[in-house]
Amino acid sequence: MVSSDVKVLGTTTCPYANRVEIALNLKSVDYEFLEETFPSKSELLLKSNPVHKKIPVMIHGEKPICESLIIVQYIDGAWIGGPSILPSDPYDQATARFWAAYVDDKWWPTLNGLRKAEGEEAKGAAIEQFMDALMPLEDALAKCGKGKDFFGGDTIGYVDIALGSFLGWLRAVEKMADVKLLDETKTPGLFGWAERFVSKADAKDVIPEADKIVKMIAAQAKAQ
Amino acid sequence: MVSSDVKVLGTTTCPYANRVEIALNLKSVDYEFLEETFPSKSELLLKSNPVHKKIPVMIHGEKPICESLIIVQYIDGAWIGGPSILPSDPYDQATARFWAAYVDDKWWPTLNGLRKAEGEEAKGAAIEQFMDALMPLEDALAKCGKGKDFFGGDTIGYVDIALGSFLGWLRAVEKMADVKLLDETKTPGLFGWAERFVSKADAKDVIPEADKIVKMIAAQAKAQ
Numbered sequence: 001m002v003s004s005d006v007k008v009l010g011t012t013t014c015p016y017a018n019r020v021e022i023a024l025n026l027k028s029v030d031y032e033f034l035e036e037t038f039p040s041k042s043e044l045l046l047k048s049n050p051v052h053k054k055i056p057v058m059i060h061g062e063k064p065i066c067e068s069l070i071i072v073q074y075i076d077g078a079w080i081g082g083p084s085i086l087p088s089d090p091y092d093q094a095t096a097r098f099w100a101a102y103v104d105d106k107w108w109p110t111l112n113g114l115r116k117a118e119g120e121e122a123k124g125a126a127i128e129q130f131m132d133a134l135m136p137l138e139d140a141l142a143k144c145g146k147g148k149d150f151f152g153g154d155t156i157g158y159v160d161i162a163l164g165s166f167l168g169w170l171r172a173v174e175k176m177a178d179v180k181l182l183d184e185t186k187t188p189g190l191f192g193w194a195e196r197f198v199s200k201a202d203a204k205d206v207i208p209e210a211d212k213i214v215k216m217i218a219a220q221a222k223a224q
Numbered sequence: 225m226v227s228s229d230v231k232v233l234g235t236t237t238c239p240y241a242n243r244v245e246i247a248l249n250l251k252s253v254d255y256e257f258l259e260e261t262f263p264s265k266s267e268l269l270l271k272s273n274p275v276h277k278k279i280p281v282m283i284h285g286e287k288p289i290c291e292s293l294i295i296v297q298y299i300d301g302a303w304i305g306g307p308s309i310l311p312s313d314p315y316d317q318a319t320a321r322f323w324a325a326y327v328d329d330k331w332w333p334t335l336n337g338l339r340k341a342e343g344e345e346a347k348g349a350a351i352e353q354f355m356d357a358l359m360p361l362e363d364a365l366a367k368c369g370k371g372k373d374f375f376g377g378d379t380i381g382y383v384d385i386a387l388g389s390f391l392g393w394l395r396a397v398e399k400m401a402d403v404k405l406l407d408e409t410k411t412p413g414l415f416g417w418a419e420r421f422v423s424k425a426d427a428k429d430v431i432p433e434a435d436k437i438v439k440m441i442a443a444q445a446k447a448q
Contacts, residue, residue, distance in 0.1 A: 021268045033249055051326065051330075051360055060315075064316055065318045065322075066322060067321075067322060067325060068322045069320055070318050070325070071318070073317070073318065073321065074314050074315065074317070074318040077314030078314040088299030089440070090298050090302040091284075091289070091298065091302075093294070093297070093298070093301060094294050094297065094298040097291075097294045097297065098289075098291060098294055100289060101291060101294070102275065106275075107260055131225070171412060201259075
């Protein structure tokens with residue numbers, strides 16, 4: 001697989017683009033990262049994702065694939081030589097898909113809500129909502145991972161990628177809101193998992209530093 | 225496969241539950257349909273889907289699976305003897321997942337918006353939005369199905385189930401809003417496809433009659 005065969009259109013602070021990079025790293029696939037600059041969108045992006053016009057897009061050869069979790073599943077199916085991202089058992093697969101969808105549909109909106117909360121009362125309510133959405137993931141880690149290091153067991157899997165891609169943002173929101181969201185007492189499983197995930201070679205160069213995200217959010221707010 | 229091994233928790237007018245039934249029919253799997261009555265929810269539903277507490281849920285043996293498209297993918301993986309629902313090629317799989325997600329995230333909200341639109345102006349705008357969301361599916365049918373009868377080619381596949389499950393609702397909205405949403409001129413591909421889909425044995429006993437949905441919506445409105 002030569003480098004130019006796979007292109008990823010994204011930004012380095014976009015968790016959805018980060019998912020694609022982590023999945024490609026897991027499979028030891030070289031890729032070219034094409035940084036999009038907003039608000040303008042590249043011709044290649046508009047051509048590759050005419051329906052949604054959004055990142056990430058992965059182009060494999062001439063073929064564009066859109067939507068981060070769909071791309072991750074594609075990567076798992078297209079490079080079967082590397083470690084499996086989704087479990088092979090259909091029920092375990094369904095469970096992994098369920099929790100990845102939960103991360104996007106139920107959990108991430110609460111982290112984003114906390115980021116935007118203004119005033120102590122709103123912040124308190126947002127933290128409560130975040131914790132309510134987080135706790136099922138603490139249970140899911142134990143069940144999916146069967147007590148091992150990751151949702152995927154011994155190695156990073158589908159739910160690890162889905163949730164782990166938000167860890168830079170989680171650290172950024174912790175800084176911005178001056179709050180600790182993963183702690184050893186309330187969520188001991190996720191606390192240890194997060195440390196392990198960001199230490200993994202395939203993820204650590206991809207997950208952005210919290211400060212980078214904080215700066216990016218501040219710059220965006222200023223531009224509006 | 226004995227009947228009691230597979231249970232589907234849903235309602236007969238719920239398109240998401242209908243997806244599960246059609247997928248099971250395609251695989252010739254017998255199932256027991258357990259009708260939920262709202263607003264109360266059965267103990268079995270609450271126990272089987274504690275996170276979202278919503279239908280459909282499929283219980284296979286003792287194992288509950290939630291979220292309609294995740295269930296359909298599970299069925300495809302668990303009963304590999306029957307016809308394939310998802311294509312085997314990873315890129316075709318990604319394309320099918322893309323359009324199924326499009327149906328849920330972009331297209332269905334416009335049909336539901338049209339259902340709720342009040343007054344001629346709002347109705348006109350809603351029809352326009354619906355048509356804008358529909359046209360990409362006309363193209364997708366030609367591309368995914370490669371000119372054959374269904375998105376899945378010669379047989380009903382993943383996108384057929386995702387979109388086809390809404391055909392009863394589409395017919396109901398056509399009646400309620402007194403408008404023709406699929407016609408031979410604007411969307412000749414989808415017009416023919418819809419006729420073929422609802423005629424297929426695996427779908428025709430599942431897709432509810434438009435009048436049944438109209439009555440259900442009227443009863444719901446009255447109850448509120």
